[in-house]
Amino acid sequence: LQLVESGGGLVQPGGSLRLSCEASGFTLDDYIVGWFRQVPGKEREGVSCISRSGGTTNYVGSVKGRFTISRDNAKNTVYLQMNSLKPEDTAVYYCAAARTIVSTMCTMVRPFFDSWGQGTQVTVSS
16 A cells, blocks of 8 residues: 655745645545645644545645645545645645545544655745
8 A cells, every 4th residue: 555645845925736645556435535744843733634435524724725635536646735825834744544434534633544655845935
């Protein structure tokens, strides 16, 4: 089971990035997917999650209205569209997956996830 993030980079405040999380070795259809982020010296923080069906999503308060999570099960990929980026969004972003039989469930509880990507750096700076 492998998750690979891409799409990170350096962007100016107010700019946008789209992160991708592609799964290999398994199909994402049966998995909740979450995006997390971490800065040095701080705990990994849940940013967003999406249910198996894609019909349930959730966001941490600091990104609501700016970030959008989506999934394309045909491409085995989950996306995180990040708009109006702020310097405080700077972090390494990780995607994670957890298998569940509940198609509408979405969680950002970190211990729930057992498959993680290697992370992609997002830096918001002028």
